[in-house]
Amino acid sequence: MENEKGGNMGYTNVGLKDKIMEMYPEIEKYGISTSLDFSSEKNAYILKFKKGNHELTTHLEKKDADECMDGIKCVYLGMQVGEFMRNFDQAS
16 A cells, blocks of 8 residues: 555665666667666765666656556656667667
């Protein structure tokens, strides 16, 4: 069950990355490597996409990560993923 704030607090970086890859299969389809780290300074997850010489970085707020783990697609992250895919596609 969710807590009062709606957050799912019981997950790891690996679990979150797996969930993102599950929700956005185009990342794997395009052969883009990803890394995910939590920045306590920013209280957000830093998500990096890399393919060849190209690397793009975005952040995922803790609240958005919680929603992602609850199965809710993050609109901001979805837009970022879409933009990254177009950039990588054009650069190929």
